[in-house]
Amino acid sequence: MQATPNTGESKNKSRLAWSAIIAFLTVLAGFAIWHSARTAASMSGTASSEESQFAQAKAGSKVKVAMEVASGGADETVRGILLQKKTEEKYARTSTQVVAHIADHTAFVMGKRDDAHASAMIYITGVVQKDRSVDAEQIVILTGYIHLE
Amino acid sequence: MNTFFYTSTLGWLASILLGAGILLPYLLRRTALSQRLGTEQSEKPYLRRMWAHYCIGYLVAPLALLHAWIPMQAGGAHGANMAGLWIATASLVLLFLQIVLGLGLKAATSLDRQRDRRIHYWVMLGIVATAAAHVWLNG
Numbered sequence: 001m002q003a004t005p006n007t008g009e010s011k012n013k014s015r016l017a018w019s020a021i022i023a024f025l026t027v028l029a030g031f032a033i034w035h036s037a038r039t040a041a042s043m044s045g046t047a048s049s050e051e052s053q054f055a056q057a058k059a060g061s062k063v064k065v066a067m068e069v070a071s072g073g074a075d076e077t078v079r080g081i082l083l084q085k086k087t088e089e090k091y092a093r094t095s096t097q098v099v100a101h102i103a104d105h106t107a108f109v110m111g112k113r114d115d116a117h118a119s120a121m122i123y124i125t126g127v128v129q130k131d132r133s134v135d136a137e138q139i140v141i142l143t144g145y146i147h148l149e
Numbered sequence: 150m151n152t153f154f155y156t157s158t159l160g161w162l163a164s165i166l167l168g169a170g171i172l173l174p175y176l177l178r179r180t181a182l183s184q185r186l187g188t189e190q191s192e193k194p195y196l197r198r199m200w201a202h203y204c205i206g207y208l209v210a211p212l213a214l215l216h217a218w219i220p221m222q223a224g225g226a227h228g229a230n231m232a233g234l235w236i237a238t239a240s241l242v243l244l245f246l247q248i249v250l251g252l253g254l255k256a257a258t259s260l261d262r263q264r265d266r267r268i269h270y271w272v273m274l275g276i277v278a279t280a281a282a283h284v285w286l287n288g
Binding site: 018 | 151164189229
């Protein structure tokens, strides 16, 4: 292989290539920060539902609930109890039971379907059905990130 | 959810820097890629051209350590995939080993430089494989 001649043209080419590489890495880093911030925001945003709000939610309305999974069966149904938000990372158990249905359209954030197992803590965004169950649109796996009082 | 934000951001930044650090020797040495892009700076000695590779190497390890430290301090490791965390620990150990190997190569004092470069290369592959497995299992 021949050495690259150290001409003005090759220096310009080199400068352009390095600028493009640095710009690409900067954009990539920016995207990573934005993606992390967006996911973190979705995690705290979904904690808005109160126990009373969930109890009064009408069929067809959208709810966002935090729950501790008691059982996640193979029938695509997750059962557990509603968690009440105390602080950003602390939650308390309530007496309200929650049943959520997982479908093909359910999106999983920060985890996979298998992570919604017994004792897992999850946020569910979904639509209340006539039988008071929730048709899950999005499930955020929060095990390890939130703590019970 | 600051814990998640800092953990996630540091992890992705470490991954991006790791990729950049791996790419740099191929861009600074005379390779088909560097000649095509014109990134080879042949007027300076090779080891001096590699300063950015060294800086990135020193930066990735503490970033990865912080990425592990923040959730552990917050108790966030509970409930996470344990296999993924053990693989991440192995990745961290390999990162520090890579720094030691890199320091030897940088000092150019090695008796068998070819062998050390080969080990440096294989450790790099080990870091990439373990980091990818960690992202897959815990990401």
